[in-house]
Amino acid sequence: MRIEVAKPATRLARAVRSRVIRAEAVHRAESNHHLIRISKPPRAPYIARFKRSAVKAPAGWANPPIRAMPSATGPDRMQNLRKNIRTLIGIADHKSRDHRKFYPWGFAMNGQTSRLEAVRQMIFAAEIARIIETGTYRGTTTEWFAQFGLPVETVETDERVFAFSKARLSRFPNVAIHLGSSVPFLRSRLADANINDRVLFYLDAHWENSLPLREELQIIFTHHPNSVIVIDDFQVRDDNGYHYDDYGPDRALTLDYVERSNLPAYHAFYPATPSEQETGARSGWIVLTPDPAIAERLRTIPLLRTI
Template identity: 60%
Template sequence: MNFQRIMGLADYYSRSKGKFYPWGFAMNGMTSRLEAARQIIHVLAIERIVETGSFRGTTAEWFAQFGLPLETVELAERYWTFSRARLAKFTNAKAYLQSSVPFLKERIALGSVEKDARQFFYLDSHWENHLPLREELELIFNHYTNAVVLIDDFKVEDDPGYGFDHYAPDKELTLAYVRNSDLPNLSCFYPAIQSREETGARRGWVVLTSNPGMAEQLRTVPLLREYPLKT
């Protein structure tokens, strides 16, 4: 066992609240986003959940409790070791030690999931100079017909109270970044709750889908509001 795995297990068995809940709770402790995700899963009759960027497995553990097949992928071996131990009690959850883009490419090439499966993708693998979001979106929407995506740390254009990730002028989690990707026509939804009414870290997020039927269903979710992707 290498040093990173030893450290991951040491973190896990420390039972430190700060390590299990580094941001307070799942999805940065944002209760409105959690409820929006729950509604999406039920309204769209989601069949599978995929998370990129497990970190400590806090959000993955929350997702696992829906009982749906859950795949979560993490590049850092220490965090993957921690997450895998945390999720061991869930028979429906599997943690992968891999970068998100190779993981998605292999998943697509193997055909391990039907292309029309109703899938919820939670994308949170971006960090500093590592920004695979464009490739993630292109792989998902160009290969899966019934996919809905929620992106963490995303700029909410008309609510500056929501924080977002920006590493360089061409590396910002914004609608402009999405527009410059090779994607089919997308419907875009922002949180309906204003940032001042949200709890936790108040990080921005967006929901995207290329499926018109799913978009119609998302319009019925009270915690979402449609926003024009193209301006």
């Protein structure tokens, strides 16, 4: 196994490199053996002092037991090593204070000021009680949500950006960040949720080979219809200036994809701001709600238009 590590530039980076080198050495030494850890007895002068003071040394010190530690299989060991390395790199990213890592898309919600204002108005018009986000990434949008003072929960699958965002969001007591897949997270979280709470779901966990959106929507519609759902990277049918994610047949974030998801009746809204008047990355988005009462409130927001 060979893991390439960039030349360290900081004390923390050097520590990360040292950990990686030690991990490589351990892996080579233990590739065909189980890990055996032996408890070391105290040095002889220390036991001698016990004898001189007529105090017996604790049982087992003179003849320490040999304990066999559980040993992971080769693939599991490698997977754990990769996770630990990515976690350390994430912490180093946070310590670097690199502006590009904190704001990779300019600002929250891809730096799209019209979308930010629309979501702000939705939070107050719909009287949102809590916010749940899937796909934390660097925590830029999560940090913006946190400043409303509402309970915020977010979930991320990647160890590196999870470690980064956990450090970034640690100053917000109203934010809980989880490591894991969005689908089991939503399933377990909504099973015990207060159905009377109006929740804003911000769905952004889709990326390359991972497209959990259909399952996310089915769980939300089943367990918490009293909600507003915002989906990032979504096609705006009549405005090609907004880009969207397309991962192949039946894997494009479009209204057709949603319509094939076997969902109950819902109300849908596109952004009213034309793409040429938007700022930032100009990524498309859509708003869904199964609740007719919430839909009536959303229709009062001029930055949204009914589909």
